[in-house]
Amino acid sequence: MADAASRLTALAEDVLGAPLPVRLRAWDGSEAGPADGPVLVVRERRALRRLLWKPGELGLARAWVAGEIDVEGDLYAVLDRLAGFLWERGDESRGALETVRDPKVRAAAATLLKLAGPFPPPKPPVEEMRGRSGVRHSKRRDKQAISHHYDVGNDFYELVLGPSMVYSCAYWPDDVAGSTLEDAQRDKLDLIARKLHLKEGDRLLDVGCGWGSMAIHAAREYGARVVGVTLSREQAAYARKRIAEEGLTDRIEIRVQDYRDVTDGPFDAISSIGMAEHVGAVRYREYADTLYGLLKPGGRLLNHQIARRPEPDEEAYEVDAFIDAYVFPDGELAPMGRTLTTLEDAGFEVRDVEAIREHYALTLRRWVANLEAAWDRAVRLTSPGRARIWRLYMAASAVSFERNRIGVNQFLAVKTPVSGGSGMPLRPRVWSESEGR
Template identity: 85%
Template sequence: MADAASRLANLAEELLGGPLPVRLRAWDGSEAGPAGAPVLILRDRRALRRMIWKPGELGVVRAWVAGELDVEGDLYEVLDRLSGLLWERDGDSPGLFAAARDPRLRAAARSLLRLAGPVPPPAPPAEEVRGRSGGRHTRRRDRQAISHHYDVGNEFYELVLGPSMVYSCAYWTPGGTLEEAQRDKLDLVARKLDLKEGDRLLDVGCGWGSMALHAAREYGARVVGVTLSREQATYARKRIAEEGLTDRIEIRVQDYRDVTDGPYDAISSIGMAEHVGAVRYREYADVLYGLLAPGGRLLNHQISRRPEPDEAAYAIDPFIDAYVFPDGELAPMGRTLTALEDAGFEVRDVEALREHYALTLRRWVANLEADWDRAVRLVSPGRARVWRLYMAASAVSFERNRIGVNQFLAVKTPVPGTSGLPLRTRAWTEGTD
């Protein structure tokens, strides 16, 4: 097995029909590929087996999570260079391990299999989701999905997110800190909702309580926050008590579909709609519409994906589904707007924040890498690697315009009546950079 890297590089270039974008270092210590390029390290032949047996993204991720695949150099550069093989394939570029199944390339494929070894890959890493029960986006299965992602320990989230404890796209100004950018995002939401003293706000998917605290402290709102994560709810209630705001904020472990105590003057849904799912999205819009008072506003902050022809309305990413957000689905922004309008909302403003999320993710990755040993102790080596890859890959996806994030401001406009918005609909940004 001497010089495995050269053999692998030659086979890869034959299968791909072009040069490798990264340098390879194989399990025998050999290296091949473009000099000066970042290095993709295959620490064990098991990584190759995983990628052949499960072509595409999931096989690569399993090898990464297991520690059999690693990177030397800039992780973002590696992901950017490999994006054409993993994410942005077309008919002429099927990807290395999918190409290995092309009958026209049978000889190269057999050589690749011999290089990987004759035995099947090991079982998927323990961090991969298993044992999902019930139909997708039933109440029971949604609770399981939320628990998988959020109930991994509040200390870990503190390490990654920083003091703001906001797990969604920040709103940046040049030279600002993560905490300042997250505060500005919360305030942007509050101003778009036109929160005032005594207004009732429903914060759907309230997380660790940051939006609820900001709305109550800065605007005098009375807030109900709902989440399916018990760990989040416990953490949020502690923060609220420490700030003396228990008379203004209630945190519930509750499905948004079970909220029945409307009407509310405003609803914020920040990074929650991605969990709703294709089969439930119209129901989601209908429920929120029904919970608002006439003239009430909804701020829906949601990740979207680029539309693609001949594709299902909602897309599930194999890596995200198996390791990060089980059952999470992304839709093009046009479908979100249509669902809101079909429910009766008047959509008055849409703001795209794609570049802001890339900046946010890079700060989260920096937080994780700066305290890596503690992160591993708090969760596991595999889960820490999941988070590093997921956040870095997501940053690259936002930067390459594969995905975006948008704030929809929608109004339950009375009929007949007016929306109540100012004539200049971006009044909430006046006086800011």
């Protein structure tokens, strides 16, 4: 068992075909790897048993959530080096640990078996979502998935998101250092309101309304009448309380309702902010058709959505195992082009697409800072495993945005009447000057 770090490093480099870009410290105190590299710590031999039973990302995720592997120093540095190592090598390293027919992998498994210690494998951490029932992206299963992610306590979300309680990409000015997260989230909500050309008395449907921030902004600042729908009971209760405190109960209705069950259209505008990621590829056309049907002629949709890069073989695309098990069960990302095409196929005229990828990386780093600054309270509000999930998920997502592995886009689409008049200004990007309030 002596010098476990060197044995593990040699094992990984043999399978992956290149030197590891991070330093490794094992449970026996041994270290191996670049002396100036950030340190990945394997605290427990149990982590290796997890890898043997679930090779690849899910095994690593379980070890992280259980606290059996950790990072010493800058988490972003470790994630960025590992991301560069894996992504830049492409298919050569992707899924290498899962290719059990490869002689190198079989030999690696035998070495891991010697290092891992006694069997059986540890149980998965309790924060993992298991036992999903029903057809993927059915109403029943979607409600289960939403509850897993959002019904973990509003106090925890307040800690991470800050006073704005907006759980989507903020909109930052050039002077990022001089701007607060709350300012950037307010600017994002206002940008959406202006793109939708909201005005006094307009009916707005906010799909996936979260904790009510967009609904409150639209009603308070623009005089809109808002229906917000969410599948999370905790979100709905929190939003209703905020709305009452703002004195806006006569303008805003919050429902625990699937967007597919909304029947009281038409609406003048629809905002869908960070919700379409939950819809799934098999339901995306239904999503677009439903929102098209709920708009009046000339009405506008603002679809704010995370996108992934297209795969060479789209049929081989697989959902991220860590995200699916611990963060967004059944969540799926679509390439930008597919979203645009689906909106057009549903009948929308897509009038503007704004890519704001860098803004999400900045937002995520602020959320991680909020979490780390109040770590002990975050653990008390949820669990050590849940806090670790969020720290890894948000930091890794920030790196993915920074490296252009994923992006986020705002699609402004119009249900253009038969007459062809879209109601759009001739210079649409000058939102505040050409449209006003």
